[in-house]
Amino acid sequence: MKFDIIHKDSGTKARAGIIQTDHGTIQTPIFMPVGTAGTVKAVHQRELRDDIKAQIILGNTYHLYLRPGLDILEKAGGLHRFNGWDKPILTDSGGYQVYSLAKTGRKISEEGVKFKSHIDGSTHFFTPEGVMDIQRRIGADIIMAFDECTPYPCDFSYARTSMDMTHRWLKRCCDRFDNTQSIYGYQQTLFPIVQGSVYKDLRRQSAEFIASMEREGNAIGGLSVGEPAEDMYEMTELVCNILPADKPRYLMGVGTPENILESIALGIDMFDCVMPTRNARHGILYTTEGVINIKNEKWKDDFSPIDERLGGYVSTSYTKGYLRHLIKSEEILGAQIASVHNLSFYLWLVGQAREQIIAGTFPLWKAEILRKLTCRL
Numbered sequence: 001m002k003f004d005i006i007h008k009d010s011g012t013k014a015r016a017g018i019i020q021t022d023h024g025t026i027q028t029p030i031f032m033p034v035g036t037a038g039t040v041k042a043v044h045q046r047e048l049r050d051d052i053k054a055q056i057i058l059g060n061t062y063h064l065y066l067r068p069g070l071d072i073l074e075k076a077g078g079l080h081r082f083n084g085w086d087k088p089i090l091t092d093s094g095g096y097q098v099y100s101l102a103k104t105g106r107k108i109s110e111e112g113v114k115f116k117s118h119i120d121g122s123t124h125f126f127t128p129e130g131v132m133d134i135q136r137r138i139g140a141d142i143i144m145a146f147d148e149c150t151p152y153p154c155d156f157s158y159a160r161t162s163m164d165m166t167h168r169w170l171k172r173c174c175d176r177f178d179n180t181q182s183i184y185g186y187q188q189t190l191f192p193i194v195q196g197s198v199y200k201d202l203r204r205q206s207a208e209f210i211a212s213m214e215r216e217g218n219a220i221g222g223l224s225v226g227e228p229a230e231d232m233y234e235m236t237e238l239v240c241n242i243l244p245a246d247k248p249r250y251l252m253g254v255g256t257p258e259n260i261l262e263s264i265a266l267g268i269d270m271f272d273c274v275m276p277t278r279n280a281r282h283g284i285l286y287t288t289e290g291v292i293n294i295k296n297e298k299w300k301d302d303f304s305p306i307d308e309r310l311g312g313y314v315s316t317s318y319t320k321g322y323l324r325h326l327i328k329s330e331e332i333l334g335a336q337i338a339s340v341h342n343l344s345f346y347l348w349l350v351g352q353a354r355e356q357i358i359a360g361t362f363p364l365w366k367a368e369i370l371r372k373l374t375c376r377l
């Protein structure tokens with residue numbers, strides 16, 4: 001995997017770059033639509049490619065391991081062949097999903113995490129080595145280390161214990177990954193993940209340890225877990241100043257349009273969040289004029305396009321009144337239209353940021369666009 005920075009903003013730490021993978025290039029800053037069970041909910045691959053212009057999507061190790069399972073994925077020739085997405089894919093390591101989904105029968109130990117499937121209650125055991133093998137078999141271009149996303153809030157000693165275990169697990173991930181090959185003939189890359197909760201000393205220590213592993217990209221975890229936005233930005237800034245500048249930085253699970261623009265200014269290159277798709281299904285639309293709750297009575301007889309300025313098929317072909325009707329009626333088409341629209345908005349936002357960084361006008365543009373985006377229509 002190769003990362004080149006083509007422009008650095010003078011007023012902020014923002015940068016515009018290009019990541020090269022065996023499944024194609026990624027222009028950064030980039031937003032990565034979340035595909036849970038091998039699909040971005042309610043969105044066709046063609047729409048992802050042509051309308052949303054996604055450049056990389058996420059797969060979910062926890063889900064794919066449970067269903068359809070690795071034997072099927074391997075028989076298909078890996079996830080790219082299984083779901084027909086031939087551009088880059090990133091998979092998270094499953095640790096976070098075990099926390100957020102397998103609510104019962106979960107037990108964490110030095111060895112790994114025992115959990116019960118939220119699908120059929122069967123017992124499973126994820127270890128650093130095991131999830132490296134799983135992600136090798138899924139075949140994602142970028143795979144994540146097996147970490148513990150330290151819960152928030154927690155006291156300093158819990159955060160340190162959790163961080164230390166994530167660091168020991170990282171060594172086991174690197175050993176396993178560096179001693180196995182990709183099984184589909186294209187290169188895969190492992191990103192480590194910085195932890196340390198909201199404690200500056202721990203974040204410094206974790207960032208330095210992660211940087212010392214000299215991997216081809218680095219992720220920042222343990223944020224966007226309920227902490228105040230100011231804490232998220234403070235930790236992100238501190239870690240970005242320690243992680244190597246010539247490698248991509250991925251801020252996991254972030255976030256709102258505002259979080260994304262502020263984090264780009266701090267030096268983040270890659271983002272993922274379920275927000276655009278999850279909110280879409282509930283009728284919360286991000287538009288170039290501000291946020292719309294389409295279920296609000298006021299849109300009932302508004303027959304203007306969803307977002308003329310955004311362009312793209314769904315945002316210009318369907319009206320607010322029609323989409324409101326579909327969402328209120330819980331019609332499947334409503335989820336489809338709103339999901340394509342919101343993802344198109346997120347990709348438009350990071351694409352605009354990239355153009356502004358290259359033009360040298362990012363700081364002013366960020367201030368202007370934030371005034372607009374944060375207003376509720």
Ligand SMILES: Nc1nc2c(CCNCC3CCCCC3)c3[nH]c(NCCc4ccccc4)nc3cc2c(=O)[nH]1
Binds near residue numbers: 272275
């Ligand atoms: N390894 C790991 N993953 C993390 C994730 C999952 C990132 N998305 C993966 C993606 C894979 C495919 C399936 C979906 C997830 C996070 N997500 C958030 N906040 C989300 C906060 C949020 C925001 C809006 C709605 C729900 C939750 N903080 C995170 C921290 C970590 C972390 O330390 N370690």
